[in-house]
Amino acid sequence: MPRSSTRTSSVKRSRTRRAGESAYGALLIARMGLMGVLALLLLVAGVWTSWNTAQYAMLVKARERGTMTVKVCRDERCTGPYVPTEGKGRARPKVSVAQAAAPDLGERIDVTVKPGSTLAVRTGLAGILHAWVPFAGSLLLAALVVAGGMRLRRTAWVMGLFGAVLLGAAFAAM
Template sequence: MIRAMPATAPTSRQASVAALRFGRLAAMGTVAVLIMIAGVWASWGSAQYVMLTKGRERGTVEVARCDGDTCTGAYTPLSAGSQARSRVVMVKTVAVRKGQSYTVVVKPGTDEVFRCGLAGVLYAWVPLGGALLLASVVVAGGLGRIRLGWVLAGSGVALLTATFVAVQS
């Protein structure tokens, strides 16, 4: 009687292909996760002040001057305990016009303010929208998860579009 060889005997070639596939998935998965973490980290720097406003100074700024990436103006308090300031700075402004008044929240210990409300919250999360778009390419191309890539890309485009619409109004 002749012994039959098992039909699924692994060869060294099959093992190396499996190892390379696992390495590719691990590397691309790590890159996608790092991109998403970086997007959240970059967004949280200003989002924390805009979203968690309880106990923070809130008020309005009438924009008097804009130069490059900053606009300045007089701050009028709206919340209890907030103090009026003759000059505060809005950094990285988008769709802020001279002479207009905006609702803002003050970064503690500074004269820096962030636009609050829906427009401010969405604008704070713009880096996450970019990270979603970038991660979608890695997920679809590197991991081969096409549908998940489309979901990530759609989420990023939706966030950026909603931000554009909210900031313009």
């Protein structure tokens, strides 16, 4: 007589096999956790680095705002005279801005001066996008970690595309 299909039989696995399966599962969980921490660390570092400049480009109400004329560019910095337009500012003969954020020589750009220094940060859409470039790079790096280490490919694609769009927008705005 054939056996009934409603009857189930359990297969006993040895203790060694069960321990091996548990250890493998623990390793998978540990890998996911480690890669998640690494991706989070990359993103936090990108935001931290970007915020150092972005706060001046974005939150300019209580800051010294004005225009800078680009005169000389060398050593990754461009310098030129600064003329205040808003706030409690004073004209300065020389302030400097990152060369990547500066246009061609002789052009005027809107800037805000960091308090207590002669370092200027470009404002407006171009300045904001330029300030968030380190975060865009960290998004691209974290996307690789998420795709390769965590096997979350869709999430990685979204992160990578967002980073690439942010980099492209910053390049186009300059």
